[in-house]
Amino acid sequence: xxxxxxxxxxxxxxxxxxxxxxxxxxxxxxxxxxxxxxxxxxxxxxxxxxxxxxxxxxxxxxxxxxxxxxxxxxxxxxxxxxxxxxxxxxxxxxxxxxxxxxxxxxxxxxxxxxxxxxxxxxxxxxxxxxxxxxxxxxxxxxxxxxxxxxxxxxxxxxxxxxxxxxxxxxxxxxxxxxxxxxxxxxxxxxxxxxxxxxxxxxxxxxxxxxxxxxxxxxxxxxxxxxxxxxxxxxxxx
Numbered sequence: 316x317x318x319x320x321x322x323x324x325x326x327x328x329x330x331x332x333x334x335x336x337x338x339x340x341x342x343x344x345x346x347x348x349x350x351x352x353x354x355x356x357x358x359x360x361x362x363x364x365x366x367x368x369x370x371x372x373x374x375x376x377x378x379x380x381x382x383x384x385x386x387x388x389x390x391x392x393x394x395x396x397x398x399x400x401x402x403x404x405x406x407x408x409x410x411x412x413x414x415x416x417x418x419x420x421x422x423x424x425x426x427x428x429x430x431x432x433x434x435x436x437x438x439x440x441x442x443x444x445x446x447x448x449x450x451x452x453x454x455x456x457x458x459x460x461x462x463x464x465x466x467x468x469x470x471x472x473x474x475x476x477x478x479x480x481x482x483x484x485x486x487x488x489x490x491x492x493x494x495x496x497x498x499x500x501x502x503x504x505x506x507x508x509x510x511x512x513x514x515x516x517x518x519x520x521x522x523x524x525x526x527x528x529x530x531x532x533x534x535x536x537x538x539x540x541x542x543x544x545x546x547x548x549x550x551x552x
Contacts, residue, residue, distance in 0.1 A: 319492065339542045340367040341380040342413040346393050348384025360384075362510075365495070369508040396420070399442060400428050400435040402531050403524040406548035408433065409512050414540040424538065431531035432524075442512035443510040444547055448473070449491030451484040451498065452507040463503060470497035481506070514547030521551045 316488075327445035335401040344367060346347075347360040350463060354361040360381070367377050382388040393413040400408050428435045453463055454476070463482050464475055476483050486494045488510060520528050528548050535544045 335537075336370060337367075337372050337376055338539070339413075340370060340372050342393055343367075343542065344377060344380035345384035346413060347397060348381045352381050352385035352387065366509045369495075369505065396437075397442075398424055398435060399438060399440050400433055401441070401530045402431075402433045402546060402548060404518055404520055404528075404548075406518040406520065406528055406546060407444045407514065408535070408543055409445055409513075409531070409543075410440065410535055411543040411545075413542050418536075418542045419508040420470045424535065424541075427534045427538065428531065431532050431534055432527040441547075444514050444516060445545060446515055447488055447510055448513045449486035449488060449494065450507075450509060450511045450513070451486075451494065451496075451505045453482045453484065453503060455480050455482055458503050462501070465492055466497050466501045466503060470494040473507050511543075512545040514545070517549045518548050519551050520548045525550045531546060 340363070343363045344360065347357065347363040350359060351357040352360070354364055364377055364381070367380075379388065393415055394406070396412045396414060396415060396417060398410040398412060400410070402408050410424060412420055413423070425435045451467075460477060460482055463484065467475060467484045470493050472484050472486050472494050474485040476485070484494065486499075491510060495508060525548075528546070529550070532546055533542050535541055
């Protein structure tokens with residue numbers, strides 16, 4: 316797995332990036348809260364709130380997003396859409412979106428693909444390359460790797476990869492909650508957690524192709540309506 320495919324490689328590294336992350340998390344909560352503001356009876360909302368907490372989103376932001384989504388405060392109505400496309404050298408890209416106007420978002424994303432050596436495709440063109448998995452990123456400066464492996468594997472983790480002083484734990488979707496609870500119970504802090512689309516195969520990029528692919532992903536992630544961008548390219552150092 317290339318270093319640019321891990322969550323650790325995509326973690327927020329600035330205040331601006333953190334702000335964008337909180338905006339995206341708030342939108343997820345608002346959409347989930349349409350099914351009710353009680354996290355005990357609304358499993359989708361509970362998952363969205365847990366994800367926000369796992370990413371250090373302030374409590375006030377979470378509560379405000381719940382109220383907006385449930386109609387207790389004025390807020391926008393968002394629609395969930397996933398776009399698919401290709402980057403340089405046939406690399407695959409999935410873009411998860413929450414938008415209040417698909418007629419605006421679709422052409423804007425298409426232009427981003429076209430301007431950055433890519434092209435948007437029809438639904439299903441690259442989805443088969445990805446599988447949804449639970450992912451946890453743990454800083455090895457905060458916890459021993461052996462402890463992570465012991466706790467995570469016992470709780471049902473599927474795979475564990477260590478890279479650049481971070482350990483990434485992968486789970487099946489059905490095991491995500493159990494592994495999360497086990498890590499918390501063992502007081503193992505994680506930098507990031509959530510359900511991700513993980514590629515089953517990779518395309519290795521070098522030189523100009525690598526630069527163009529990274530720029531394409533960066534431009535997509537900067538778009539206000541984009542929640543997550545997933546890809547299957549690996550950058551050769």
